[in-house]
Amino acid sequence: MSRQILVVEDEAAIREMIIFVLEQNGFNAIEAETIEQAQAQIKEPYPDLILLDWMLPGGTGVKLAKSLKQNEYTRTIPIIMLTARADEDDKVKGFEAGIDDYVTKPFSPKELIARIKAVIRRVAPTALEETIDFHGITLDPVAHRVSINNKNLDLGPTEFRLLHFFLTHTERVYSREQLLDNVWGTNVYVEDRTVDVHIRRLRKAISGDGHEDFIQTVRGSGYRFSGKIQPSG
Amino acid sequence: MSRQILVVEDEAAIREMIIFVLEQNGFNAIEAETIEQAQAQIKEPYPDLILLDWMLPGGTGVKLAKSLKQNEYTRTIPIIMLTARADEDDKVKGFEAGIDDYVTKPFSPKELIARIKAVIRRVAPTALEETIDFHGITLDPVAHRVSINNKNLDLGPTEFRLLHFFLTHTERVYSREQLLDNVWGTNVYVEDRTVDVHIRRLRKAISGDGHEDFIQTVRGSGYRFSGKIQPSG
DNA sequence: AATTATTGTGACAGTTTCATGACAACGATA
């Protein structure tokens, strides 16, 4: 599951920032500073995605991209180009070389992660779409179907996304704002309290045969999805 | 967790924005406008990280960085430089002076926080998100869970923050005022004695099966969280 | 022992936070 991402970037600070963000989001990062190092890293097992800086010592990233995309074994690996400015010329050359997407520096961590996920979904959709099974709750992202103890549930779109997020992020408290970012999307103007209402709807939906409450309220902080039983304080 | 971060920035608007963002993210900010003020702030207890503006009245930030990095006691404090533009010359000078990372203004709050966390993780990798285990008390900052001898505890927000602070600052006496600063936050108008009450509530919560009192009263000074047994004298 | 300073404790009221039901707006669909 844990996707391996190769980060080709020569500036140490940026590289480490990217790696931090990747690992925060459950990706497995390997790194390279130069084209030579990158080529040495691209071998079996091949990385699932390459983040490729445009300005590299000893040759541009596009050069590497082109050679990878012409190789029978590596041409399916999605490549995201990191470009310093919104240089139209760079983009054109990049897409000609076969890159799948680009991110303009400076970029926000969220944007980077969003693009990575989008590319993976587009190019190699499988692993993000595996069926999840958690304490009797089954969620099939492809069929868009949820069941609990083999009994089908009828969720609205928002509840489905919320549950999907929780099932992939259990045992961790998320603030209302974080949930809005992750489930509703950034740049959405929605009240904090709206989360409460959807939490309630989801709770109602998955609270069936007297099993424990999966969604726990952490007063002052947010909500947590957990299989463990909450202390009876 | 509450890491103390020194913000050295002369533009009031930017400084206040940064401090707001920091405190939003659970950091404890202290501030300085000039190099002199900054130097006065850098004393025990040393800040955990310094955000240092490049353009400062009375000398550049790099100057300060260099002197800090050459001092035996301060050279381990990570420094992030705030630089106005992507000036390669600044960066080079900064890294030569020993800074650990830089952020280019204007920056997004998220980027700033991500970099701070990355640097802290790189330099002092423990205990930003890791579970703390101290003499049977377990605190998971991510899941927002506390247990004592594997038995879950139900703490209120303030008790949780107080315990978290103590667990990351054990074996040391803190005055009521210091506790208010670190747990309640600066610029909060609360009576000293309020701390007593929360200490009592926390004591009550973690005093289980007759084990010793982790929180010790140091008459006239404050409180200390300790695993060692206090001589009953 | 008496006095004073400091801390522990229980109670309480004001505030904050959350759960819940209701409802109107919106879009899809028949």
Next chain:
DNA sequence: TATCGTTGTCATGAAACTGTCACAATAATT
């Protein structure tokens, strides 16, 4: 157009949390 499902917001009441006080208990000092 009428109906249905979905969604965001609001009002309300309940519950939890917090700061403060009064007084008891303890330690230090005379």
